[in-house]
Amino acid sequence: MDPASPSPPPEPPSEVARAVALEPADPLSVLNQAFRDAYAARRDAVLSRMGPVIAQIDDVLILRKGGQRFEAPARTRRYHAYKVVTHVPLALYVLLAQQPEALDEDTRVRLRTLRGLITASRDGFEARGLPAEALGRQHRVLDASLALVDDVLRAGRVAREDLATFIHAQVPDLLKNAEDAARDQIETMHASVEAWKRQMTPDERGQLRAVVAASHMSRPGNVATQYFTLTLGEHWEGRFHEESQHPGKRVLSSEATFDEAAAFSLLATHVLDARTSSGIFGEETRMARDLLADAAERILAEMFKKAPEPEPS
Structure with missing residues (x-):
């Protein structure tokens, strides 16, 4: 869902919920709201002081x-650069780890989409002002991710041992990205x-x-x-x-x-x-x-x- 899209309207209360809740006009409901109002006013006063x-x-x-x-x-923005690149191999692992060996069509579509997004992101990294060592690390992670996507799409299947080799090889770079993001x-x-x-x-x-x-x-x-x-x-x-x-x-x-x-x-x-x-x-x-x-x-x-x-x- 687009995070900018409006939230759906709340579901109306169920029959059970209506049977349990106090009616809005019940004197106890009115009394409880008066307590809430008084508490909120005092809380605001505490914050102001x-x-x-x-x-x-x-x-x-x-x-x-x-x-x-x-x-x-x-x-x-460097924090986000490190974090997003770290998510790429994690996303591929999550997408493929539970996938039957033969790719289904939904996974193929997702992999092609990810490939296009990774390529577009990789080409703009030189302009992000990262140190040379960090820049090389981002390219290394994205290039390895692209190679995995291409191999899986070409073979039409997921080789478990290849996926394990891929993700374990990324761990040192992912942890270094996490360190750089935390330092930033x-x-x-x-x-x-x-x-x-x-x-x-x-x-x-x-x-x-x-x-x-x-x-x-x-x-x-x-x-x-x-x-x-x-x-x-x-x-x-x-x-x-x-x-x-x-x-x-x-x-x-x-x-x-x-x-x-x-x-x-x-x-x-x-x-x-x-x-x-x-x-x-x-x-x-x-x-x-x-x-x-x-x-x-x-x-x-x-x-x-x-x-x-x-x-x-």
Whole structure:
């Protein structure tokens, strides 16, 4: 689907959903909406009074400070060049790994399309300003990919051993592309953030928070989260981990939220919930988990005669 195309209208609620949900005119529905409105108003007030906050959303860093909004790059176009080339052999492997040995027509069409796109992309790489070593690497990956496509189309079949040889031969270049993409993002972000920090007072730098838009799959070891964790002096958990979401943290991941307002709203929600939870329950993290979570654990332990087994740290 074209990402620019409008989203389809939401499906109407099913008969079961209508039977379970409160009617909009039900006094309880009205009361619940009043709670939501009050909470949203307080969250907006918290955000307006917070110190400087930075959101990383795709290629852009957004700073809100003192009622003003600023933008700076989080990456350059080199990041995308490395990432797209890395996707090419991965796409070919995914397309062909589960393919019966004899190509079906759909796969033939996809391979021909990919061949044209790879060729068109390869011819323009000299103008992208990559270092000589990196430029040679992109050509090497794309040329190997083209050779595989041509061999498969010519033979009309996929040889499993040839596919395995192809993808394993690409791994060193793919990992080097990943390293160069990570370096581009980290160095670009660092230049942007340091320029902003130089314009802040020591007190503002001490209050600075960050929120990172990340998909669920990319949260462990997310580049931006690791960077902000270090530059803001938090506990760095490294490449295998999702950085802690403890209320005291100055860095948050906004999972599957790539909207500026939603990202900043999440940060304010995090702060407001910690304050509210501490005041009501005497536990700062209580509202960071489902309000039903503790009761659910007790009920399930009794129902299934089983105790929870947390992962070893």
